[in-house]
Amino acid sequence: MSIRATARIHAVRTEGGATALPVLESAGPLALRRTRASGAGAKVTVVGAMSAPLGGDRLAIEAEVGAGARLAVDSAAATIALPGRDGERAHYDVRLTVGDDSELRWLPEQLISAYGSDLRMRTRIDLAPTARLVYREEQILGRYGEMPGTLSTRLTVHRDGRPLLDQELGYGPGAPGGWDGGAVLGGHRAVGQLLIVDPAFEEKEPEVRILSGTAVLTPLAGPAVLVTALAPDALLLRRLLDAVLRDEAG
Amino acid sequence: MSRAALLVLADGRFPAGGHAHSGGAEPAVKAGRIRDAQDLAAFCRGRLHTAGLTAAALAAAAALGLDPLRLDEAADARTPSPALRATARRLGRQMMRAARASWPSPELEALAAARPRGAHQPVVLGLAARSAGLGPEDAAHCVAYETVSGPATAVVRLLSLNPFDATAVLARLAPEMDEVARRAAEAARGGFGELPAASAPLLDITAEAHAAWPVRLFAS
Known part of the structure; x- marks a missing residue:
């Protein structure tokens, strides 16, 4: 049996200035736990997503950060896309809404595309004009020494109702041709994006930084920077993105 | 539609400045990712x-008459690299000059006035196609073809690749170019929400x- 499940988080600012979580709804394999935050605001850890999504599953997670609230979300383990019994495609939708003067740090573990799996992941982020966002996504194509499954992801970010970033990636046997050639992946098996949106960038536009031969930090057309990184494996990719996180987001 | 107008627009000698760009092939050659015709085929197919x-x-959406300024914004969101945004606008400005001379129209004038430093090249090309009486499939075909012909021509110069081999790569990609143009025009008919955002890291x-x-x- 395939699963349909939507987990929900709603963070709001309390009168005292702290962040409360009036909605924290686990669903199916997506179990949500409030965990200890390192700074101000609330932190939620997604646990137990280990063996999902399987082919045919339709999973979703929605987070809304109300005005003035601060929320950090991470996960206890990597998410592994696995084949279902009948070769059906799995869907995983992430919908994030961040209000004015609020912050969302969305830093889950990697998404691993196992051999034979077929996953379509869509992320839609809507930001208020003064919202801050730190968002990381890492795709690992195949477990260690394994051929990748089919993975397609789309990341659509709107700020104040206007498009800020729209990016679609497709890899693996079911993707259009040329995905592993010299224009797209060139044989790399770990792909990462780190997006930082900060209204402060409007005053001081960040500069391009070449992080390695296959990684670069670029300012977008709005007040945001995007790290686009390829690496031979998950560990090297994470090391690269972590270095940027330390520098840029404090 | 005028098939001859399509040939004029798609011609590599159309004075829109595309010949000075390798479509990312120059750094790929330098990094050793393109060494022969087979690598070139994989590069072009991926691009x-x-x-x-x-x-x-x-381009198809602009040819259909969707708001070119919103399309320009959509192009920005789909181009995270500032170097590529600058290239797209520079090529857009050159395309605009050639298009206004070839197929003058109020819509081209309006876009030129709104984006004096250049709109993204595919948006200008789509509007040029529209001014020339061409349709969304035509505009999409032009873009699909120049997406691969640019790198193929560049690699002939960068690697001293046999030009016959480079042209054979293009010829073998023809069915996929048709398919991409068909999908692009179909997406454009669906409006802004349907526009693809496929990218190449x-x-x-x-x-x-x-x-x-x-x-x-x-x-570039």
Whole structure:
């Protein structure tokens, strides 16, 4: 049996200035736990997503950060896309809404595309004009020494109702041709994006930084920077993105 | 539609400045990712199905009459590399000059006035196609073809690749170009929400380093 499940988080600012979580709804394999935050605001850890999504599953997670609230979300383990019994495609939708003067740090573990799996992941982020966002996504194509499954992801970010970033990636046997050639992946098996949106960038536009031969930090057309990184494996990719996180987001 | 107008627009000699650009092939050759005709085919195929599809849909949408300023904004969101945004606008400005001379129209004038430093090239190309009486499939075909013909021509110069081999690569990609153009036009008919955003990480990454090279054969 395939699963349909939507987990929900709603963070709001309390009168005292702290962040409360009036909605924290686990669903199916997506179990949500409030965990200890390192700074101000609330932190939620997604646990137990280990063996999902399987082919045919339709999973979703929605987070809304109300005005003035601060929320950090991470996960206890990597998410592994696995084949279902009948070769059906799995869907995983992430919908994030961040209000004015609020912050969302969305830093889950990697998404691993196992051999034979077929996953379509869509992320839609809507930001208020003064919202801050730190968002990381890492795709690992195949477990260690394994051929990748089919993975397609789309990341659509709107700020104040206007498009800020729209990016679609497709890899693996079911993707259009040329995905592993010299224009797209060139044989790399770990792909990462780190997006930082900060209204402060409007005053001081960040500069391009070449992080390695296959990684670069670029300012977008709005007040945001995007790290686009390829690496031979998950560990090297994470090391690269972590270095940027330390520098840029404090 | 006028088939001859399509040939004029798609001609590599159309004075829109495309010949100075390698479509990311120059850094790929330098990094050893393109060494022969087989690598070139994989490079072109990957570029066609990513940046090519995305640009073809923007052009098809402009040819259909969707708001070119909103399309320009959509193109910005689909181009995380500032070097590639600058290239797209520079090529858009040159395309605009050639298009206004070839097929003058109020819509071209309006876009030129609203974006004096250049709109994204596929949007201008789509509007030029519209002014020439061409349709969304035509505009999408133009973009799909130039997505692969640019790198193929550049690699002949960069690697001294046999031009017959480079042309054979293009000819073998023809069915996929048709398919990309068809999908691009279909997406454009669905409106802004349906426009694809397929991207190619290596093209975005290497464009920045390439733009900073002190000496290079191609502008991008």
